[in-house]
Amino acid sequence: MLSPQTRLAPVSLHLLRSLSCLVKRVAEPEARTSAPRILLGLQHVVERGVAARVQAAGVSVALERVVSGPTATFAEGESCGLSPLTPAGGPHAIPPPTASARARRLTPLPGEANGPFQAGSHVALIKREGRRRGGSRCRCLRAGAGCWQSAAAREARGRRAGAGARARAGAAASVGGEHPGAAGVGAAAAMAVAVGRPSNEELRNLSLSGHVGFDSLPDQLVNKSTSQGFCFNILCVGETGIGKSTLMDTLFNTKFESDPATHNEPGVRLKARSYELQESNVRLKLTIVDTVGFGDQINKDDSYKPIVEYIDAQFEAYLQEELKIKRSLFNYHDTRIHACLYFIAPTGHSLKSLDLVTMKKLDSKVNIIPIIAKADTIAKNELHKFKSKIMSELVSNGVQIYQFPTDEETVAEINATMSVHLPFAVVGSTEEVKIGNKMAKARQYPWGVVQVENENHCDFVKLREMLIRVNMEDLREQTHTRHYELYRRCKLEEMGFKDTDPDSKPFSLQETYEAKRNEFLGELQKKEEEMRQMFVMRVKEKEAELKEAEKELHEKFDLLKRTHQEEKKKVEDKKKELEEEVNNFQKKKAAAQLLQSQAQQSGAQQTKKDKDKKNASFT
Amino acid sequence: MDPLRQSASPCSSRPSSPKTPPCEMLGYVGIEAVLDQLKIKAMKMGFEFNIMVVGQSGLGKSTMLNTLFKSKVWKCTLPGLAMPTPQTLQLKSVTHVIEEKGVKLKLTVTDTPGFGDQINNDKCWNPILGYINEQYERYLQEEILITRQRHIPDTRVHCCVYFVPPTGHCLRPLDIEFLQRLCRTVNVVPVIARADSLTLEEREAFRRRIQHNLRTHCIEVYPQKCFDEDINDRILNSKIRDRIPFAVVGADRQHLVNGRCVLGRKTKWGIIEVENMAHCEFPLLRDLLIRSHLQDLKDITHNVHYENYRVCRLNESHVLPHGPCWVNLAPTPPGPSVAPGPSKACTQAREDSDDN
Numbered sequence: 001m002l003s004p005q006t007r008l009a010p011v012s013l014h015l016l017r018s019l020s021c022l023v024k025r026v027a028e029p030e031a032r033t034s035a036p037r038i039l040l041g042l043q044h045v046v047e048r049g050v051a052a053r054v055q056a057a058g059v060s061v062a063l064e065r066v067v068s069g070p071t072a073t074f075a076e077g078e079s080c081g082l083s084p085l086t087p088a089g090g091p092h093a094i095p096p097p098t099a100s101a102r103a104r105r106l107t108p109l110p111g112e113a114n115g116p117f118q119a120g121s122h123v124a125l126i127k128r129e130g131r132r133r134g135g136s137r138c139r140c141l142r143a144g145a146g147c148w149q150s151a152a153a154r155e156a157r158g159r160r161a162g163a164g165a166r167a168r169a170g171a172a173a174s175v176g177g178e179h180p181g182a183a184g185v186g187a188a189a190a191m192a193v194a195v196g197r198p199s200n201e202e203l204r205n206l207s208l209s210g211h212v213g214f215d216s217l218p219d220q221l222v223n224k225s226t227s228q229g230f231c232f233n234i235l236c237v238g239e240t241g242i243g244k245s246t247l248m249d250t251l252f253n254t255k256f257e258s259d260p261a262t263h264n265e266p267g268v269r270l271k272a273r274s275y276e277l278q279e280s281n282v283r284l285k286l287t288i289v290d291t292v293g294f295g296d297q298i299n300k301d302d303s304y305k306p307i308v309e310y311i312d313a314q315f316e317a318y319l320q321e322e323l324k325i326k327r328s329l330f331n332y333h334d335t336r337i338h339a340c341l342y343f344i345a346p347t348g349h350s351l352k353s354l355d356l357v358t359m360k361k362l363d364s365k366v367n368i369i370p371i372i373a374k375a376d377t378i379a380k381n382e383l384h385k386f387k388s389k390i391m392s393e394l395v396s397n398g399v400q401i402y403q404f405p406t407d408e409e410t411v412a413e414i415n416a417t418m419s420v421h422l423p424f425a426v427v428g429s430t431e432e433v434k435i436g437n438k439m440a441k442a443r444q445y446p447w448g449v450v451q452v453e454n455e456n457h458c459d460f461v462k463l464r465e466m467l468i469r470v471n472m473e474d475l476r477e478q479t480h481t482r483h484y485e486l487y488r489r490c491k492l493e494e495m496g497f498k499d500t501d502p503d504s505k506p507f508s509l510q511e512t513y514e515a516k517r518n519e520f521l522g523e524l525q526k527k528e529e530e531m532r533q534m535f536v537m538r539v540k541e542k543e544a545e546l547k548e549a550e551k552e553l554h555e556k557f558d559l560l561k562r563t564h565q566e567e568k569k570k571v572e573d574k575k576k577e578l579e580e581e582v583n584n585f586q587k588k589k590a591a592a593q594l595l596q597s598q599a600q601q602s603g604a605q606q607t608k609k610d611k612d613k614k615n616a617s618f619t
Numbered sequence: 620m621d622p623l624r625q626s627a628s629p630c631s632s633r634p635s636s637p638k639t640p641p642c643e644m645l646g647y648v649g650i651e652a653v654l655d656q657l658k659i660k661a662m663k664m665g666f667e668f669n670i671m672v673v674g675q676s677g678l679g680k681s682t683m684l685n686t687l688f689k690s691k692v693w694k695c696t697l698p699g700l701a702m703p704t705p706q707t708l709q710l711k712s713v714t715h716v717i718e719e720k721g722v723k724l725k726l727t728v729t730d731t732p733g734f735g736d737q738i739n740n741d742k743c744w745n746p747i748l749g750y751i752n753e754q755y756e757r758y759l760q761e762e763i764l765i766t767r768q769r770h771i772p773d774t775r776v777h778c779c780v781y782f783v784p785p786t787g788h789c790l791r792p793l794d795i796e797f798l799q800r801l802c803r804t805v806n807v808v809p810v811i812a813r814a815d816s817l818t819l820e821e822r823e824a825f826r827r828r829i830q831h832n833l834r835t836h837c838i839e840v841y842p843q844k845c846f847d848e849d850i851n852d853r854i855l856n857s858k859i860r861d862r863i864p865f866a867v868v869g870a871d872r873q874h875l876v877n878g879r880c881v882l883g884r885k886t887k888w889g890i891i892e893v894e895n896m897a898h899c900e901f902p903l904l905r906d907l908l909i910r911s912h913l914q915d916l917k918d919i920t921h922n923v924h925y926e927n928y929r930v931c932r933l934n935e936s937h938v939l940p941h942g943p944c945w946v947n948l949a950p951t952p953p954g955p956s957v958a959p960g961p962s963k964a965c966t967q968a969r970e971d972s973d974d975n
Contacts, residue, residue, distance in 0.1 A: 205715070205716050205717075205718075206688075206690045206691065206692065206715040206716070206717050207690060208688070208689050208690050208717055208719060209689050209690060210689040210882075211689075211719070212687070212688055212689050212717070212719060212905075212909060213719075213905065213906070213909045213910040214666070214668075214717075214719060214722060214724050214909050214910070214913065215719045215720040215721070215722045216910050216911075217661075217666050217722055217724065217913060217914065218658045218661050218662055218722060219658075220911070220912075220913060220914035220915070221657065221658075221661050221914050222654050222657055222658055222661075223914075224914050224915070224918060225654075225657055226654065227848070230650075230653060251648070252642075252644060252648055253644045253645045253646040253647070253648050254642045254643060254644045254645060256642065275640060275641070275642045276640065276641040276642065277641075277642055277644055277648075277650060278641070278644075279644065279647070279648060279649075279650045279651050280651050281651075282650050282651045282653065282654060284650050284653075325929075325930055325933045325934060326926075326930055327926070329922075330922050408659060408663060410659055411659070464648075464649065465649075468648060468649050468650060468652070468653075469649040469652040470652070470656070471656070472650075472652075472653045472656060473653055473656035473657055473660055474656070474660075477660070481769050485766075485767070488765075489765050489766055492765050493765060
């Protein structure tokens, strides 16, 4: 950093002495031939005292004039960073007598504080030019500790101007205890070294001159992830009774609660169970999905469908969450399947057609790791043949199983060696048997003990290494970046979204969203109308029915009424008749009584009167 | 009454529900190896960090950046005498790749020369807000593509360091206005610049007054209180919050003090050592920004600020002003004039959604 107060007079001696040497050392024939011209120009510059103080523009202008020709243009940004000195290559190069003579002439310039400045800047300029033209090396240095001076010295040592370091150091040392000067030297040197890059590059590699501290970044990241916890979802596909649950128990060294499935399932269904595991400070939310009833049906055509639907459903759930407007992805419990363990039955011959079909359907949706289950039923030589047969069948049918990553040096080796053993032949067991003097997970047979964690017996250890200890993160990444992205792309294209429309104007999700939303709303409205109309119609019908019923009722009522009245009349008529009869009877009775009384009063006349009366009454 | 957050902290641990019973493992499985896998992956991919410095000219922003990252991030800290002072606020960005012990960091620094330099500084924060929103927009456009990249380049501003001039009194109206607007969009860390012009007592008093001002105007600077996850975080962050704003001095020159080489400013009355806690609080700032909270800054930017922007954008796309490279979405409906700044629209939207 140029500051106007820095005095470098004591250094100018060294500087100017090596000026000529430097010019010679630039190793460009053009520069050498034009060296006298440059020096002349310098002299002009110095003598005229052009470009008053250290103005960046001023300095560049002066030097532009001088440096025209071979050392063509330099990026203007550099002018600011021109250091007042970079002596170099003192003791090595032999200065041409003329140059040195000139240099000596140039040396004692009293009171011209800017002279050495500009000379020095010029020197630095040429030096940088030469370096750049020669092909600058990548500056991305590891930061060492320590102050800039030593760093600069170290850097310079690595460059072509190797001797310059010593000279520089020498010069710096010779500056002595003048602290600002030393600082200026060191700073300037470092600057000249570190900044000298054309500014038209996008990314600049910067060299650090001290410990900044961001090497703790991976730790920060890991701490954050640890506090959040991890998620891992495994799908186990295989026939009933092939040992899926046992293998899971063995893999994770625990007993997951489950009942063995029956063979009577009408179709394939998937059962997902989640568990929380904790090891030291790592929390893992493990989800194990089982295919219940796989391979049990008589007609296995549609066995793969529930599995594919389940996987798609998890992708869909994540996609929905991602597309929401107000979403919370960091809190989202990721249920996408990260690894699919495909259990191959140990027939010893080849893959079953069901296996092939299912794996073919699943390979673009999930990372498939095929394993041979119940491997203790296959002899060693048969196993080898079986494995190669399976792999060749998979390859010939174009099934893409999960490839263990080999691009990272730390894991490439182990992954490469393990891939050779695919598919892993595993044995699972949760029971412990005493072997030697310790307990180990094993299966005890009358003819021997199959140890689960013995690499000679089965590939369980390899599976655990690959699945959990080496590639868990890669499995998750593959799921997210490859399978999920593929699903997302297909789904969005299906829904009608595009990235660019035929006019090659970039579409946006938002626009299509709006269009879809309007369409959907329109549909909704139409449906609403329909329903309303139907409702109205139904109401009308019901009304009509009710009216009919009402009418009928009325009629019935009228009829009843009429009959009632008729009856009533009849009854009244009868009543009248009865009354008449009663009246008549009473009259008769009265008359008879009268007659009887009269007959009793006149006995004599009775007979006649009676007879008369009788005649009279009878007539 | 927090306009930023309505639900749990963005980085909180996932709760264990009754559906996921904890299981005891009877032996070593090797799950913790996933941490190493993570680390390897992170180192391979490299990290990105974008920092923005805002403040009036002459407060030492470029020097501070150089001091923070111990390298010449900005080549020219003194403006050339021939260059005129910028008439409007310009934003200059430069990207560097720095590496330390195998960790690669792609650092992008954005400087804002001309901020607060004019006579009339009204709406001088608009270009800055526009720039920040433009980065969010870029990320959003990448994210909603159908075929998107494996790793979306992250140019969003993770941290904005605001330089408060050392007047010694309190925050100026310009500071308050700017901070109010910016705290909703980006993580802001205010610092007292050029603190070597204040004595220790003056510094403390100034700091208290600034804190009081921030509280009065409800300005939430980083580390925000509402994002503390657990008790440890809260304790740690309260200590930091107590010292905000840091009184910093920037220097990129080395001097010899007692035989040691230190970064500092040499004056006639002494050498101010930048990394000496007794002299200034630069180490605190450096630790906060780089050594302990860098990942947290990025997380909060991604989980909170970016999500807020996304919500606004997807809801009210026609109200936000258009930048030079923004996709022209639905045509602006003929209606009342749009709100002046994107943040205002966002706040309106947020308040609307709050009310709903």
